[in-house]
Every structure is written in structure tokens, then in C-alpha cells.
Amino acid sequence: MTTPGEKWTQAYIQAWRTNDPARIGALFTDDAIYLTSPDADPRVGREAIVDGWLEDLDTPGTWSFDWWIVREDAEFIAIEGRTTYPAERDYLNLWIVRLAADGRATAFTEWYMPRPHRTDET
Template identity: 65%
Template structure:
């Protein structure tokens, strides 16, 4: 059984998160994609702005762990539930809303993240 288009996109996102390679990051998004780090944050508009913002706010490899599952996938809509743990200090539950083009690249990404009690 092959992975869904959404699962492939999330796997690519996690790989880009691990590498922080501009090509890996850029490959996830269309030229005119919109990326929001929270629902009310100013959007990063366009692949170049997304890559630049990612690299400004990057997480160093090995400083985090991310577990995820697809909550819903239909047509161009992908909902991802996750948990991001930064062992040194932070722990979050995540909800991502992603709009995908037929070619698998995202046109829109919005993240919600909620802090949890850190369990170290």
C-alpha cells in the first residue's frame, strides 16, 4: 500500500525540518504559497519568503522530536495532528491545516500549537 499524498507531504516536511536545506523546504510549496506559523500571525507569502522565514526560525536537528498522524485528508485538504517535543524545555500539541495542489505541493499552511506541561 502506498502512502497518501498527504502522508508524503508530511514526511517531506519532517525531512526538511531535519535538514533545514533550502531546496528541501522550497520543494514543499508552490511559488505563491501562504504559510502561517499561527492562525493570526502575518503570513509568509511565496516560496522564497517561506524558505527565508523557516531559516530565520529554524530548529537545530536533534533538538526536537515530532510524532504525527493524519486526522483528515480529502481532495486538496490535509489536517495533521502532531506533538512536538523539545526535550530541553518545551512540549506542544499541533494542528496543521494544509491545502495541496494535485502535484503534492502546498499552497497554504497554517499551524496551531498549544503548549503542554513539559515532562522532560
């Protein structure tokens, strides 16, 4: 059975792959807060989140993302991942997501740490 955190993360990745404004917006409540790093200026509200995403988007097909849930409670998810941009570099990621009862995010904060570019999985 898919958990709410897995379902949300899968939907996020699909939105990331497509950069579809409707998919992006569907992830968040009207008053959600999105932080691209813990000390970044927050994007507040669904419209600001979608606009910010589209201003700073990744081109589909230029990245891959492997992830796993570190912790999940009724309203909280911690997701660890690795984003690989084959032409650039790799990042280790930590996402903290707070969910509303309907499964949309009320808050999203990400941390990403660049790693030396690797061309193999060793």
C-alpha cells in the same frame, strides 16, 4: 500505499530535520501562503517561506515529532502532532495544509499549544 498527505508530511519533517532550503522550497508552490499561527502575518511565496523558516529554525536533533493524519481529502490535510523539545517543553500541534494537484502546498497554517514539560510518556 502512502497518501499524498503522508508523503507531504514526511517531506516536511525531512526538511525540518535538515533545514535544507531546497527541501523546504520543494514543499510549496511559488505563491503559497504559510502561517505560523492563524493570526500571524503570512509568509507569501516560496522565497519568503524559505527565508522565514531559516530565520526561525529548530536545530537538528533538538526535537522529535509524532504525528497522524486526522483528515485527508484530495486537496486538504489536517495533521495532528506532538513536538517534544527535551530540553524545553512539549507542544500539541494542528496543521492545516492545502495541496495543489502536484502535491506541493498552496497554504499551510499551524496551531501549537505548549504543554507542561514531561520527561516520561505517562
